[in-house]
Amino acid sequence: MTWKRVGPLAELPSGRGVRIDAPGHRVALFRVDDAVYAVGDRCSHAEASLAEGPLFDLSVECPRHGSEFDLATGDPSGLPATKPVPTYETRVDDGVVYLDLPEDTP
Numbered sequence: 001m002t003w004k005r006v007g008p009l010a011e012l013p014s015g016r017g018v019r020i021d022a023p024g025h026r027v028a029l030f031r032v033d034d035a036v037y038a039v040g041d042r043c044s045h046a047e048a049s050l051a052e053g054p055l056f057d058l059s060v061e062c063p064r065h066g067s068e069f070d071l072a073t074g075d076p077s078g079l080p081a082t083k084p085v086p087t088y089e090t091r092v093d094d095g096v097v098y099l100d101l102p103e104d105t106p
Contacts, residue, residue: 017051037071045081
């Protein structure tokens with residue numbers, strides 16, 4: 001795993017998603033108060049961008065078909081999605097957000 005610098009926490013909007021593209025990964029980041037959550041940006045049911053979905057407490061709703069995914073576990077809470085999305089560890093150091101991504105495979 002490799003920690004990637006995302007940017008200042010102050011610039012990450014609260015209450016909505018932001019899409020981050022890294023080699024081999026498309027990640028949706030969500031700021032809830034001073035915590036940052038990261039999940040795979042593609043809905044496991046319909047490939048829609050979760051960064052574009054509405055945030056409800058600690059879950060995000062797929063904008064295409066309404067499945068909700070837990071930001072901490074990636075688990076869906078209802079149909080039509082039945083498979084979880086990946087989750088990624090985040091940290092905030094001195095006001096800067098970092099995202100832990102698997103290292104690229106050759």
